[in-house]
Amino acid sequence: MKTKNPFAARVQLFNIYLLGISLLLLAQSFSYQLYRLGFVLLFIGVPFQIAIGNVKPEASRPEAIKKTLIYLAIVALIFALSIFVTPILIELGRNK
Numbered sequence: 001m002k003t004k005n006p007f008a009a010r011v012q013l014f015n016i017y018l019l020g021i022s023l024l025l026l027a028q029s030f031s032y033q034l035y036r037l038g039f040v041l042l043f044i045g046v047p048f049q050i051a052i053g054n055v056k057p058e059a060s061r062p063e064a065i066k067k068t069l070i071y072l073a074i075v076a077l078i079f080a081l082s083i084f085v086t087p088i089l090i091e092l093g094r095n096k
Helices: 007-027 034-054 060-093
Strands: none
Touching: 007 034, 007 060, 034 060
């Protein structure tokens, strides 16, 4: 009897497939709509990979969801902070 993989491992595998499909859609050159879909999938998949990649594959569903949400919040915070700090740093560079 085949045992089911833990939730976190299945989500990680799904995200790897999602990233692969998005790269294939970006690499094709015959449809702009598929290219845009690939870009959106990549835009969603990369931050999610950062978050879910830091969760142990053996984690249970509630533990994996909790840690993923925490990591996504950290990624969003760093992203927002970098948007806030960038103009300040540019202005510092211009004043020299």
